Amino acid sequence: MMKKLILALIPSFFIVLTGCKNENKADAQDIEIQAVSETPFKEVTTLEEISRLANHGKLHEAFAKGDMKSELISANEGMSFLKSTTIYPGTGNEVEIDFLPNDSTRVWRVTVTNRSNKFHSKTGVTPGMTLEELNAINKIPVNFYGFQWEFAGAVDFNDGNLTNDKLFVYLKTDKEVPKEFIGDAPHSSLDEKAKELKLYVHKIIYEAATAEPL
Template structure:
């Protein structure tokens, strides 16, 4: 059978070329769309995983894996019964109440003060961390060992109010004054330590049962660090 020759015209060549170009453009667009979707999905997954896996954050909802909505049963379920124990809280040398401690004696230790003075305990009043190697931090970096100077900087350079040093409630945080952190961290509480053995007139100004500010010369001259962090759901200290 004789093969029929089909005339090739310029018009037919152009049509073929246009079809090929359209196919290539469509294929490229599909590939790029798939890559973008995969990339976006990967970013979203990473963000969620980072938040869920980082149990060292302090927020106004709690510390680490623990939240204000927890009760003794849920705490044991989260961290393991073997990591939960009861301890005594003393104020001014006198027994005050029983509290719960999680991971007692380790850098991850968290103390829990309950609204109820005795069992059954149902409502968390505040969380506290104080281990010098505590890993817990707020999102802005404030943690155990943060200096008063660093926190004042985060407060927009507005002075911070606290109680004078050298007595039972010495160095206890009062408030952020008019600073930025007043709105950012309404749940924040804690205790600062003035690290000096000098007893000059400047230091004496920062001592005793009185409200003082971070503007005092002694607090700028000598290291003043955060040694206790307390987190209260309602911002009470």
Template structure:
């Protein structure tokens, strides 16, 4: 595997201009809301409506900086009536998440940041490549949020059997096949458990 990198703890993103790293406070806090997003980013930069969801579904979400993929944030709310209590926040392509995780981070780097190996869903379906961290440094983040990443293979392997890591299976990040596939972070999100299941 590649040499493992060391990263610093994330900083807060609380202003319209993105900082290099984000944390689960301010706009991203457990008690955030559409009203807070408007206050921070301005009404012209905040849009709430129906967006595509997984497996052909649709869902209600609030998007900050719609139309700008390098900055766009998408908030899905537990309390849709009041547009508050974020369940999931999709981060923009330019973001650095907790510990310096970013789009393009390798599996080796993720393991180094987390301090241990982890598991994720097999590739090739709507929830394919999805990883949330049950243990390790990325499993217990300040502010009570959890980090999720979408992983994707970047190597074009002809003649290599990748079926063991495809489909509805649990894949270990230490699987040697993944090094050949050059698996990297493709999407980033942070989220919170439902209010009924919080400590």
């Protein structure tokens, strides 16, 4: 009788044991999935690093898929097209990455606008920076071009500390622009009337590569 009872219990024992193993396996899988989902993204705040990651196809290491949008955009009045990826589209921290028209794997330029954008250049230039702060980093007073044209507020570093062939900065004012500051003429940042404009950094472009004329 005892032998029959033991034999009868053996299948139940294996069922329980198998169930435990399956539960343990499921728990391990849940833990593994949770660990993957909780893997922290690489902290990236500079345009230069964003460009480097994009050139190596590794933007996913710093940004979630849902925070990026890629599309083809027209250029040269619709005669050419290029790939563009936007990080955090429609937010104050939006970053636009344009790829070369003839090579969609290589970054052409990375652009940020918006006074409160957290992304900046590794040179220390940040969106919202005042003209005085920009001059302090450059070590030499900059010049800027007038407004209401294609390159409104473009900065000339005058061979100062920030001068290089990859960094482009544009200024903006929230005040009404006097007539003398409208147009493509350059102006000194030391001009007293220029100081009254309370100019600040509105746009930063890091040009990673030179694109062929569109």
